[in-house]
Amino acid sequence: MTGPCAVCQAGATQCCSGCHSVFYCSRNHQRQHWKFHKTRCAPYKLSVSAQLGYHVVATRDIRQGETIMKEDPTVLGPKVVSLPLCLGCGRRLRVPDGTETYKCRSCGWPLCGAHCEMSPLHVPECSLMKERGFRASIQAEDKKEAAYCSITPLRCLLLQKRDPQKYEAILKLQSHLEERRNTTLYNIFKNNIVGFLRNALGMTEFSEETILKVAAILDTNSFEIRRSDGDIKIRGLYPKAAMLSHDCKPNTKHVFTGPNYTLELVSTVPIKKGEIICVTYTQTLWGTLARREHLKQSKCFDCNCERCSDETELGTYLGSINCSQCKKSGGKKSSMIISTNPLESSSPWKCQVCPHTILGRQIAWGNDAIRQEIAALEKSKPQALEGFLDKYKDALHPSNWHMLEVKYALSQLYGNMQGFLLSELPDTLLERKINLCTELLEIADILEPGATRLRGLLLYDLQAAMAVQAKRTLASDKITKAAAQVIMGEAMTLLQQATEILRTEADMAQLLEDKLANLSKELEFD
Numbered sequence: 001m002t003g004p005c006a007v008c009q010a011g012a013t014q015c016c017s018g019c020h021s022v023f024y025c026s027r028n029h030q031r032q033h034w035k036f037h038k039t040r041c042a043p044y045k046l047s048v049s050a051q052l053g054y055h056v057v058a059t060r061d062i063r064q065g066e067t068i069m070k071e072d073p074t075v076l077g078p079k080v081v082s083l084p085l086c087l088g089c090g091r092r093l094r095v096p097d098g099t100e101t102y103k104c105r106s107c108g109w110p111l112c113g114a115h116c117e118m119s120p121l122h123v124p125e126c127s128l129m130k131e132r133g134f135r136a137s138i139q140a141e142d143k144k145e146a147a148y149c150s151i152t153p154l155r156c157l158l159l160q161k162r163d164p165q166k167y168e169a170i171l172k173l174q175s176h177l178e179e180r181r182n183t184t185l186y187n188i189f190k191n192n193i194v195g196f197l198r199n200a201l202g203m204t205e206f207s208e209e210t211i212l213k214v215a216a217i218l219d220t221n222s223f224e225i226r227r228s229d230g231d232i233k234i235r236g237l238y239p240k241a242a243m244l245s246h247d248c249k250p251n252t253k254h255v256f257t258g259p260n261y262t263l264e265l266v267s268t269v270p271i272k273k274g275e276i277i278c279v280t281y282t283q284t285l286w287g288t289l290a291r292r293e294h295l296k297q298s299k300c301f302d303c304n305c306e307r308c309s310d311e312t313e314l315g316t317y318l319g320s321i322n323c324s325q326c327k328k329s330g331g332k333k334s335s336m337i338i339s340t341n342p343l344e345s346s347s348p349w350k351c352q353v354c355p356h357t358i359l360g361r362q363i364a365w366g367n368d369a370i371r372q373e374i375a376a377l378e379k380s381k382p383q384a385l386e387g388f389l390d391k392y393k394d395a396l397h398p399s400n401w402h403m404l405e406v407k408y409a410l411s412q413l414y415g416n417m418q419g420f421l422l423s424e425l426p427d428t429l430l431e432r433k434i435n436l437c438t439e440l441l442e443i444a445d446i447l448e449p450g451a452t453r454l455r456g457l458l459l460y461d462l463q464a465a466m467a468v469q470a471k472r473t474l475a476s477d478k479i480t481k482a483a484a485q486v487i488m489g490e491a492m493t494l495l496q497q498a499t500e501i502l503r504t505e506a507d508m509a510q511l512l513e514d515k516l517a518n519l520s521k522e523l524e525f526d
């Protein structure tokens, strides 16, 4: 690799051994530049391989919890299908029945109010719509709306004139347009996005091909952003972070900070020099069949990572079901049915003990049916969730992903919901909460190891339940004060760990600081 020397611009072949992205013609110039470069030297470099394409590799050992990368979005905007949101600030628009939301006076799109008309996010598209004589007629109702699908592609295209460098950088990203072409979604995009931009807005300076390519680039590379102030998600394009490859057991997490949604990539485990720095593009608590199908459809690749290749999913048995034949014949209660080849979705599933075999597509149908059943459950009713677990306890492995989803929901209800607050929970349910959190933590430690949000939330819930249980058992003289203090001390340690993990999560940091102070007080026994 060659590049201009960072000091004198002469052609140079030596580069910084830390980030490999800055060149020097001599050691002298490197030494001279270090004062400036040391705060910018990134612990990673871009690499390329036949399997992953571009990806990111650590150029030195990275500690757990280190910020690896910070990047502002090139483009922010609504997802393909979105609940009504303000195009100025991205906030969810809630419209009480019989009322009308505020509409932008220039273009007619729903906004929070007049102050959002001048938002830098909205002004460029608004000026274009006004100039082309377009006025939106969208009713912001409380349901998902497809009209938003054109906004983020439009914002990308508008960069061609506003910031050509950024526009060119976007067009260089992976699109998978060939694989996406002629899919149902892209036929809909042809009508909706291309139709809106070329026909309604008259943007004929962009070909159908370019518009579809931009839509495909967004689908391949966008990060989903959950706004902390409401139940709405938007998407953002971060060209540097878009180079991160996927792994079903990631070694980083990313958070979005500040009003601009700066992406901050943080290592969740120590990463060794030379290792790939990766994120997950999907849900870590889904089974392999569902994760691989999601990755294939949304990101157009077959994941062959270590976890996907292992029929036991790293010993968690997340996709497994119990063998009904073994159970019938009074055999080992715990014999499991697992995939015979997890990298091939149609391959049969077989009992680890007896010859009982099930077709791959039957397992997939079963998963779909159970997902629908869970979707229809009344999530605020612990009885409904416990009923589900009871119904499937013989058929599904205890850590089957459907069971885990319901167990996680229960762990959040017990102790946090009106009527089930920690102080009101009967002893049996307090114990249940502790067991659920402990079981989920064991799985989290394997599949999402290290300082992840999931682990932080579970630790937080576990310590709170442990502290309450210790106080109760002390009050009823079931344990000594010394024993209670030991448990409270353990709870305190867990809370400190949870605080450390969740400190970077904008919506959790303050809550945790307060709880830490409260628990300190509770530790002072009379």
Ligand SMILES: C[S@@+](CC[C@H](N)C(=O)[O-])C[C@H]1O[C@@H](n2cnc3c(N)ncnc32)[C@H](O)[C@@H]1O
Pocket: 051, 052, 053, 054, 055, 173, 174, 176, 220, 221, 242, 243, 244, 245, 246, 247, 299, 300, 301, 302, 303, 304, 305
């Ligand atoms: C956000 S981009 C990442 C950058 C991309 N590798 C490139 O060369 O531009 C996502 C795409 O990278 C590829 N990719 C990422 N992780 C992968 C993995 N674990 N296995 C195979 N391909 C992967 C897929 O083509 C995917 O659609």
